[in-house]
Amino acid sequence: MSKMTCRACSDFLADYLDGQLDPGIRATFEVHLDKCRNCRAYLEQYAAVIKAGRCACERENEQAAGALPEELVRAILAAQAERGNTSDA
Amino acid sequence: MNGARLAAVVCYSAVASPTETTPTPPSASPDQALVDALRSHAPGAFEQLVRTRGGRLLAVTRRLLGNEEDARDAVQETFMNAYRSIDRFEGGSLLSTWLHRIAVNVSLMKLRTRKRKPEESLDHLLPAFKDDGHFMERFESGSEPADVRLSRIEEQATVRTAIDELPEHYRTVLLLRDIEGLDTRDVAEQLGITANAVKLRLHRARQALRTLLAPRLGRPDR
Ligand SMILES: [Zn+2]
Numbered sequence: 207m208s209k210m211t212c213r214a215c216s217d218f219l220a221d222y223l224d225g226q227l228d229p230g231i232r233a234t235f236e237v238h239l240d241k242c243r244n245c246r247a248y249l250e251q252y253a254a255v256i257k258a259g260r261c262a263c264e265r266e267n268e269q270a271a272g273a274l275p276e277e278l279v280r281a282i283l284a285a286q287a288e289r290g291n292t293s294d295a
Numbered sequence: 296m297n298g299a300r301l302a303a304v305v306c307y308s309a310v311a312s313p314t315e316t317t318p319t320p321p322s323a324s325p326d327q328a329l330v331d332a333l334r335s336h337a338p339g340a341f342e343q344l345v346r347t348r349g350g351r352l353l354a355v356t357r358r359l360l361g362n363e364e365d366a367r368d369a370v371q372e373t374f375m376n377a378y379r380s381i382d383r384f385e386g387g388s389l390l391s392t393w394l395h396r397i398a399v400n401v402s403l404m405k406l407r408t409r410k411r412k413p414e415e416s417l418d419h420l421l422p423a424f425k426d427d428g429h430f431m432e433r434f435e436s437g438s439e440p441a442d443v444r445l446s447r448i449e450e451q452a453t454v455r456t457a458i459d460e461l462p463e464h465y466r467t468v469l470l471l472r473d474i475e476g477l478d479t480r481d482v483a484e485q486l487g488i489t490a491n492a493v494k495l496r497l498h499r500a501r502q503a504l505r506t507l508l509a510p511r512l513g514r515p516d517r
Contacts, residue, residue, distance in 0.1 A: 211428025220498045247434035248422070248505075251512050254441035255505045256473055261446040262454040263474045267354045274349035274370070282345050282371045286378060 210238040215245045219252050326390040333381045345374055348391060352398045358470055359402040361459065369405055373398040399475055403485050406467065415462035420503035441512050450511060457507040465500035472497050 215238050221227045222235055239246055332340035349370055356369035376397050377384075384393055423431040437444060445454065458466060467486070471477045472493070479497075483490045505512070 211424075212430050213424045213428040216422060216430075216502075217498075220494060220501070243436075244430055244434055247436045248430065250436055251434060251441045251505050251509075252501060254445045254512065255501055255508055257442045258445035258450065258454045258508070259458060259469070259473055259504065262451040262458075263354075263358065265448065265451050266358075266455065267351045270350040270354035272347065272350050274346065274353055275367075278353070278367050278370065279342075279345055279349065281367075282349070282374050283342055285371060285375060286341055289375065 210234050212238075212242060212245050212248075215239070215242070216248065219249060222249075223253060223256075324386070327386060330381065330384055330386070330390060333378065341374075341378055344377070348394050349374070351391070352394060355395060355398050355475065356402045358458075358474070359399070359467065360405060365405055366402075369398060369401045372401045376401065395475070399471070399477070400485075403467075406463075412463060414464050417462055417465055417499050417503050420506040421499060422502060422506070437512070445508060445511060453511060454508065457504055460507060461500055461503055465496050465503065468493055468496040469500035469504070473501070 215235060218227055218231065218235050222232065227235060239249065329340060329344060333344060352373055353366060353370050356366040356373075357363065360366045360369060373394060377394055384390065425431055444450075458469065461469065468482060471482045471485070472479065477485070479490050479493050483493045486493070488496075
């Protein structure tokens with residue numbers, strides 16, 4: 207494959223970012239990227255979206271850390287105590 | 296595209312995945328002290344586990360289940376399962392990683408028992424192409440890198456809402472692969488689909504997410 211269309215290029219984005227493209231395809235992919243501004247911009251946005259998802263969810267995790275609703279804490283402790291009693295019996 | 300630019304785009308090191316397994320020395324770990332306390336049924340150990348680890352797990356189950364009641368049930372089940380199988384916890388991984396994995400499994404089990412919804416189409420959020428294989432749309436690089444723009448704290452809610460807007464079949468794969476850090480084979484096994492199907496769904500989910508976030512992306516500053 208000597209030439210690659212934008213459509214084909216877009217199909218390889220995930221493998222490219224994972225470093226999983228075969229060397230031959232990767233070379234053709236990079237030649238296309240070099241020449242195609244639109245695909246470069248698309249790749250940048252595609253990668254940005256992955257990173258933004260991770261950032262947003264990691265912040266969400268941090269905000270939630272140590273903030274388990276008290277009624278849920280009590281429910282879990284009660285359920286555990288209940289189970290402890292039945293398994294000991 | 297030169298190497299430096301690529302590195303800037305795909306560098307996630309600033310946001311370490313919560314599930315990355317970092318080998319830790321087995322001694323002197325606060326995890327180990329808590330695990331020992333749990334194994335010996337020390338009073339208060341289980342409560343300490345719940346209070347210190349529960350919040351993050353609830354964030355995970357909320358994302359996967361999208362329903363507060365189910366998410367809370369899943370956290371409760373996670374802790375019950377963890378306590379029951381604490382003897383199987385191996386010091387090689389982090390306690391948080393181990394709990395996270397249980398929470399993901401419990402959530403997926405709950406998803407499976409739900410009434411299956413018909414698979415929603417995502418096609419309207421995928422890029423369109425001309426007959427010659429070029430994109431229909433023009434994408435622009437802004438003056439500021441897209442990842443910097445989109446990873447700002449003030450975009451957090453927008454990004455989260457966009458993820459929640461994805462059809463469930465796609466959202467689940469995106470969450471498991473990109474957010475919760477499971478590998479392709481693992482996700483395929485968990486969802487009972489092929490590895491190729493996981494890769495395809497993930498790619499489409501990311502493309503759809505890009506479309507949903509397009510208004511926040513790459514507008515050239517004039
Ligand atoms: Zn192109």
